[in-house]
Amino acid sequence: MQDVEDVSLETDKPRLSGRVHIIGLGNAGTFVAHSLASRQSPPPITLLMHQPSFYHAFRRKKWSLSVNYNGLDDIKTGFDVEVLYDNGWHKIPSKEEHLEAMNEAESDFEITENEDVAHESNDDGHIECLIVCCRSHMTDNAIRRVRHRLTSDSTILLIQNGMGVIEKLNREVFPDETNRPHYIQGVLSHALKKRDAFQVSHANVGTLILSPVVTAQTPLIEAENDTHWAPTTKYLLRLLTLTPSLVAAADTPAGILQYQLERLAVSCVLNPLTAIHECKNSELLYNYPVTRTMRLLLFEISSVICALPELRGVPGIEDRFSPERLRRQVMNVAMTHPNNSGSIQEDVKYQQNTEIEFMNGWIVDRGEELGIKCLLNYMIKQLVHSKSDIIRQRDARAVPIDVDSIILSGDPARDD
Structure with missing residues (x-):
């Protein structure tokens, strides 16, 4: 990918992989992930799911995300998935990998609803770029679960309502400034409506306004100069602003x-x-x-x-x-x-x-x-x-009539 190479040449650190991880697959998360996958040269995308039930719902949707434009469904596949299971992140084989395994085995290959998701462990895999689209009050808990995979070279993009999230993250999750990741704030104004899990309708075109967050180490005048941004911050900003369906633009922190x-x-x-x-x-x-x-x-x-x-x-x-x-x-x-x-x-x-x-x-x-x-x-x-x-x-105070009929399950769309 040319974008990755351009950024990597500006630093002595190892070349970026270009992989983007996404937490929160409600309306905003589904739309952003789908938009990135719609690029002519899409980056590798990993969807982080904090419950196995979310993955099973995703599998029922045939490993796909769908955005409805003007009454027509645009379906994208090819996403990698990691599931939080037994206090660790585990990589789930993609649909294509399942089909390949089935062909090699020359036998039926199917994931059952009760399948143990503890496949290949990826709990120590470094996260370069993390896009967070869950609700404000869920953010600190969501990032705590991947904190050990984030470093001072990582960049976190926050797309959500509310204010004060970054201050809480710095205070409770990343108190050490030297090991704190970089942040980008995002304001998404596209009109999106949930149709089903991993399926949204795009009602009206909006924008995605982006800006790196000013830190104590980066004065405002320097923060507005991209030469002071981290390589992962530059890469993520370039990736998003060059993704047509997002209609993304960079702005100043004050803007x-x-x-x-x-x-x-x-x-x-x-x-x-x-x-x-x-x-x-x-x-x-x-x-x-x-x-x-x-x-x-x-x-x-x-x-x-x-x-x-x-x-x-x-x-x-x-x-x-x-x-x-x-x-x-x-x-x-x-x-x-x-x-x-x-x-x-x-x-x-x-x-x-x-x-x-x-x-x-x-x-x-x-x-x-x-x-x-x-x-x-x-x-x-x-x-x-x-x-x-x-x-x-x-x-x-309510007493259920039939306890056996109660099914506890998660809804991934409630992250947004």
Whole structure:
């Protein structure tokens, strides 16, 4: 691959393999993996699955990922798979390898549902480029499972909603700065809708905005100069921006932060309110009490964003993040996606932890640092937590009629 060779010649370190690992195969992860596989010269792609049940679901889909464009399914295969099994990562033979083994054996060769996934161990395999598309609150646990395979030469791309994930990773997973991987932040605006596990519909074309993350060792002015980026960071940025279906573009750290904050403001309103009211986006429209709540939330959110030291000196911040402009953005998203209800409502329903601490919780925490009291955002955060607790307690009191009929299984699409 020419991209890999170009990057590798700029360093004395071993040549990059060009392999990309992906965690989180919900809407975003499926779309990114499918897009990379659609390149004329696709890179080697490994899908990381943290439960054997995810692999069995993937096998039922014939080892394929599907994106529906304008009513037509575009199916891609050829992915490598690693499954977390018995506290270690194990490489699963691809569909092509299974067919080859079957031909060599001249006998039927089939993986059963109860197949032991402990094939070739790959637990020490180095990860150069890792794309993380799982939800914010799942990220630290997901990366802990591959931490021993990441080094200071690795690059992690985070594509998710919410804020504060990198700070938590640095604090709890990579406290040693000398062994900390490099980060890229990504904001994906393609309109994607889940059809089934490993199958999504592409409703509207968007973009993927990318930017390397500024570190304490890399001043802002140097971070915007690609000569200071790690080889894996250069390679991953080049790979993604040259992938047509992603419509990816690189931006400055200050630029992508503004995209993230715009998305955060919308998420801080629609996500918790649809969860608390158990409704869709459309049902929040033209409702006066809800409109008043939205306005009060956005006044607090706007005050915090405009006071952030990271945006100090950036022109037009007060206008871009004014309460009225943020309100128009919220209403536009609600009208454009009337049937959406948000990830928080789904997580509350299935008694999972939610992203609320990385949304309204982040606004509350940053507000406290800046001396701004965000009482309504704090209340919204507590209402989501209390609703989750009520549902858990309610279900804990329920007695199943037939225990044998209960099947515990994972859904890989819930990573997104």
